[in-house]
Amino acid sequence: MELRQRINDQWFFSATYQSGLEKEKAFTAFEAVQLPHNTVELTYNYFDEKSYQKKTCYFRKLNLKNDSRHFVRFEGVMAVADVYLNGEYLTTHKGGYTPFEVELITSQAENILAVVVDSSEREDVPPFGGAIDYLTYGGIYRDVFLIERQGAYVTEPFFKIENLEAKNYRADLSFNLSEKAQLQVQLKGEGLAVTFEHEGQVGSNELAFPAMTVKEWSPETPQLYELTVLEGNDCLYQTKVGFRRAVFTKEGFYLNGENYPIIGLNRHQDYPYVGYAMPEEWQVEDVRVLKEELGLNMVRTSHYPQSPAFIAACDELGLLVFEEIPGWQHIGTGEWQAVLLQNVEEMVVRDRNHPSIVLWGVRVNESGDDHGLYTKTNALCRQLDPTRQTGGVRYLEKSEFLEDVYTMNDFSYDGGDIKRLKQELGEIATYDNVQTKRIGLRTVEQVAGEKVPYLVTEYAGHMYPTKRFDQEERLIEHAMRHAVVLNAAYANPNISGAVGWCAFDYHTHENFGSGDRFCYHGVMDNFRVSKFAAGVYASQQDPAIRPVLAPLTNWTRGDRNMGQSMPIYVFTNCDKVEVRYNGKSRGFYEREANGALNHLPYPPIVLKEFNFLWGEPFGPLDIIGYLNDEVVAVKEYANDPVLSDFLLTSSHDTLVQSDAWAATKLTMKFVDQKGNLLPFLMGSVRLETTGGEILGGQDVPIIGGSAVCWLRTLPETHGEIKVTARYGKLSQEVTIRVEKQ
CATH class of the missing domain: 3.20.20.80 (Glycosidases)
Incomplete structure (x- = not known):
């Protein structure tokens, strides 16, 4: 049996490392952090990436039972991790994008796990050794799990499917088993319920499913089935699988x-x-x-x-x-x-x-x-x-x-x-x-x-x-x-x-x-x-x-070369569009029969039949999309855009505080009288909160008419977080509830 607990909380972090620090017992003097964690808080741009290319150290206290085997699984540590238990070296893992496990062998009930993280670009670890066109950051940036195993447990499972014809498949399930056990294997989902017994042997096991008629997985119909391996009432393994011919x-x-x-x-x-x-x-x-x-x-x-x-x-x-x-x-x-x-x-x-x-x-x-x-x-x-x-x-x-x-x-x-x-x-x-x-x-x-x-x-x-x-x-x-x-x-x-x-x-x-x-x-x-x-x-x-x-325009006079506003490429999956200028219809437009992009499933509709020279009158524009002669989408443009509204939205009304931090995305939009972003409005928005933490700080830059940030929970966050956003004399408020898991 396997019990898996995510342990992203109660970590302590040292932003510097000296040899022997992994043996430290008074680690509570270091910074308390929750995972996922980046070793350095970054600005949005113009920062020095070398700031995180160094060694740091993470600590966590673990209480372990004597009657089980214990493992720690790291889903991602950038880029080299040296793992220690009670100051004793256990293992090194190289590579920041793939998981690894290490067994914790100890007779102590209370233990100290230490992870020395080297986030430098070492020549012995991919992707490093040459130039790379992206940053790799540093730290324990994915989940960490404490795994307790006793008796029979499953490792390296592989559900291997084979297509027979059309929607008919057979499958083999292979896995390693720690000790002999009488197992029950189940595969359940829409229109399918397969259950059978398997005499599990120590080491490699492989069992064959009968031919099955299933609903196939695709992006349009992402049908999944639940695969479970049981020993009595104990679940040894569970995952979701799918069938498809690719x-x-x-x-x-x-x-x-x-x-x-x-x-x-x-x-x-x-x-x-x-x-x-x-x-x-x-x-x-x-x-x-x-x-x-x-x-x-x-x-x-x-x-x-x-x-x-x-x-x-x-x-x-x-x-x-x-x-x-x-x-x-x-x-x-x-x-x-x-x-x-x-x-x-x-x-x-x-x-x-x-x-x-x-x-x-x-x-x-x-x-x-x-x-x-x-x-x-x-x-x-x-x-x-x-x-x-x-x-x-x-x-x-x-x-x-x-x-x-x-x-x-x-x-x-x-x-x-x-x-x-x-x-x-x-x-x-x-x-x-x-x-x-x-x-x-x-x-x-x-x-x-x-x-x-x-x-x-x-x-x-x-x-x-x-x-x-x-x-x-x-x-x-x-x-x-x-x-x-x-x-x-x-x-x-x-x-x-x-x-x-x-x-x-x-x-x-x-x-x-x-x-x-x-x-x-x-x-x-x-x-x-x-x-x-x-x-x-x-x-x-x-x-x-x-x-x-999606018209490719902001409808301005003079942002394009030569003071032009046309042509307008309208990327749409609608059948046709109607154009209204100054409140009057200028007719309906459809795709050209032999347009330059006619191999696309939905080529753009090009508006080029009317134009306005520099200095001529300039009015508002509406583009209306029709599907089967019904209006399904409308895009309106003002000819005289002014800052008309300041909108604040939160991606989440409620955040669930668990061992890991949670975050809501705050989006602030500065729009004109038609609800369009003001693409050249710059500056910053000042945020005031009653809890949590704004990633990047409370002054959020306005980029192209919008200011976006994330508000994260802290371990002590509870109840409600009230956010007030201010831009000059304008202000907006939003409240996010925080619940404990």
Whole structure:
């Protein structure tokens, strides 16, 4: 039997480390912290990333029973963890993105667990050793569990499915068992109830399920079944599983027997102020944003395994996952490669029961060919999970193809920038200087040399970094570049789909990005607030799920070059739009029959038939979206925007205080008389609270008309938190209730 308790509370933290500190018994003099925890409190930008690249130490008191075996499981410690019990060394784990367990062997009832965390960029640990275009932060930033085991218990379970035909499957369940036991295995869910007995043996066990007719898992119908292993009334193992047929072929990606074009984005697990250290409900929220707000069907976990809560939410909400090992371009030697192989094993064993994962990434992102290393990573992955295909993300044409799917970062579409630079500078070295017709993407044959299973895994990104508060024309161009590449992917039936770079702006090293430690590559900013490009993706979803009307305009006179306001690209899944100017209808507009982006499921509707020259009268604009001749969406614009309202909302009415801290997202919007953000309003909002803590401090910057922050609970937080937000003479209030778990 196994009892698992999350222990994110009652930790103490030393921001400095000296040799021997792990033996300290008077650790209560250090800072009391709750997990998840970042070793340094960061500013939003322009901070020195070297501030967290150091050794620190965490302590926690543990009371352990003598009649059980005890283990501690760490879900993520960045980047090297040395674990001690009562001052005695237990183990070292290298790698900040994969879990590890350590047994606590002691005869004492009261014990001190110490974890020395080295968050420096060590050359013996992936992804380090070269330059990397993202930050890794530091600390114990994911959950920690105390596990009590006695008698029979299960380890390394693998629910391996095999499709027989259509919705008919069989499955094998393999696991290790600590001692002999009479087990009952159950698989239950919609239309399915399977129960049978199994005589469990010490060590390896494998049992076969009968043929079953099931409801298949997909992003549209994320059907899950509950798998349970019991010994009497004791639950030895429980998880949720799913059944689906997912295969990348030379003719595209097929899900449950149907051609299924992939549309996705890459995600960094990066947040303002706290880096990686956000609790699991905000990992889940990112899945909701990707799936529901952006309308995606896939996410790539660039460039490392991400939170267990994130992957589980992909199962629950319905989002395909391409999960990959840690790394960025650099391949180390010796110990570095040994750690990488260990990370492959830890990733696959942790996540192979998740139906959302359809592809393993077993090659360091954008690295060169390495026959020896990548033969090993592929072989290890296939041994641990023979049911899924492997991919290896590269930017090289005709790279050695050891995986099942040729996964390619294709930045060949530059919007004409290379031609312009060559005119001005002559020869110019670029990241992906491919001389080919600019149609959005290269062909499969051009890249791989032959027709193979193929997925585009990055595009756009650094080719056109765009801030949410940029001039309108840049925001439009940013969106259109995403649209051009998506259109090219849909146009080629041999491409399984395209996963763009990237979902959210993210922090980076001093030698990348815009100089302020940011890469502004996202279709949303780091606070998860949309740019114009977000509408390109959102508008491609079925309107029956969510009607989307996303005009690429702020409706101004003079923010674009030459004082123009047209054309307006309306990204929408509506059938048609009506335009009203100055309160009068200017007619209905539909998609062009042979438009430039007509391979998209829902190409934009282009408004270009009327224009206004500089100095002419300028009035309000309404764009109305129709579906089956019914109005389903309306977007209104003022011609004379002024600060009309200051809105404060909280993502949660109630927070549950447990061993881990909880947080609500506070969003403050400054809008005009039509409810639109004022994109060039800057400054800050002053927050006053009766409890909790504002991440980043009480003066919250206004960026592009909105100010966003998170309010976290503290161990002593209880009752209600009242928040007052002030901007000049304007103020708003909100109250959040805090309940104890």
